[in-house]
Amino acid sequence: MTATLTDRYVLAMLRGVPGRQRPDLERELRASIADAIDDRLRDGADAGSAEAQVLAELGDPARLAARYTDRPLHLIGPELYLDYVRVLKALLSAVLPLLFVAAGIVRFLDGAPIGRVVGDAVVAVLVAAMHIAFWVTAVFAVVGRSPALREKVRTKWDVSALPTYRIDLVGLIGGAVVTALLACLLVLSQTVGPLTGAAGEPIGVIAPALWESGALYLGIFFAAARIGFDLLGHYVGWGMPQAVANAVLTVLFLVPVIWLTTGGLLLNDAFFAALGWPRAVISNVLVIALALMGLADTAEGFRRALRRRPTTTTSEGL
Template sequence: MTTPFTPSTLTDRFVTEALRGLPARQRADIEAELRTLIADAIEDRLEAGTDAVAAEHTVLAELGAPRRLAARYSEKPTYLVGPDLYFDYVRVLTVLLSTVVPIWFLFSGIVTFVAGSSAGETVGVAVTGAIETAMSIAFFTTVIFAIIERTSAMRSRRTVVWDPASLPEVLDKRGYFTELVGGISFLVIIASVLIWLQTVGAVEGRDSALIGPIATELWTSGAFYIALFYAAVSISFHLFAYYTGWSVSNAMATIVLDVLFVVPAVWLTASGRLLNPDYFDAVGWPQGVGVVTAIVVVVVLLFSALDSIDAIVRATRKRRTR
């Protein structure tokens, strides 16, 4: 005997849609709870004199989309990174983007330039590499935190309890801001003096051509732009630290940047590739090449060491205030 077909009610359709995608072990309990909830709400409206069809439609409309309603009963999250992990996610992502990306930018720029590329090609490769690195970091960090969000065993390992004693001291940043402005101004002055000496301050060499203190081959190759890259990245690091406070990651990244700058700078200077001996001969100071070479090496090593030490001290000081 064939069982007669019974058309599904609006409630049946609502419950069926709500149960889609839910774990099988939860469906029976959630279905029973939803049907009870809907039946009680419909009964209340019927007692108030509402038509049965209208009462059912109104109750289901007030409950909202069935998938959204079912998500409240389910343990399955409907977001990539929830509120419990969101601030950890932002902190990790910020640290990675503010350290790895600038380091890769400077490193790829140096490698590309040393390989013989022009200044324009160097900038293009460095920018492209930095963007790709940033996108990769953002993607994989999000994927990792999304997996943690959906894995109860991994999420339950976050046993760190926030302690008010971990709040950092409210420090007066005006002094550091003054130092930051002073450092930027110093870099601008140095760059301006070098450009002036190489252009306006150029003297006539042996072949009647105008020459500056920087070796012509090095100047025309675009190495000066690499130095500007380093200055820009270094300034961005310090600006980031000014607004967010120094951290161990920021300090370590600063040290890496200093090393990436010091090694090629000292090598170029000590190997005689930085200065132009003809310029010093033309100004009547032939021994100036050795003197200026020694001064440049000492200044580069000194300032880089002070910058690294300052980063470590500030990061350590911040950890002690917690």
């Protein structure tokens, strides 16, 4: 027996429907198609064209099956898209700067030149960005196809969720400029400083062994990463992930610097001897100043996060 157009259409539609729903949907769809064909026959259309026109108006059977079963035909739907973007931005802006610094430290400790350090760190960041984007997208795609999970994750917005914004471009630009100037002055003090030795060579503030090892370039690497992190946090948004990343970044910088300073490996004895200043006192002052600056910067990061943190309620709390 040759299958009619209606039979073929219903069969195609039922392929996208769970087995337990098929009998009821088949009866409903066949009745709907038959009623629409009868209406066209009463208007004078022939049976063949009436059936074809009705089925054409119903559209793609796979799309109809998705509509019947409430199955989304998109990867990330409008209900979750904004939450998806927020999570993706938070992870990328918080994780990538830390990974950039960590990868740079590892490659530097392996003895790689500074160019290779930066290149490998950039590659690590790009690979991590692709992984983060893939897995966040995969998780939200799964959540979007589970009604129970979708209701738990979806954020309900009201006016209390409005964050308090204070755009401080002057502070942002000023901080970046100061960081860049300090890095430049540190390099210049080692090469064209005002103090010179007996042979006319410049006496820098950093111990020669540390300078010759290339560790100072790692400090410049940190400075560049910090400027990028601040700019990224400003334009992407500053929340608790950024505050935590800022604290970790500060610790990664301060711990080795303080360790080098207290161990007498950071500052150049000859520099302070030429000035007549006690290096031990300067080292203690530097350690205290660095610790206070690190604590202040970390506290400011969490203060910004708490100030800008929106008060949101989920569907479970409504």
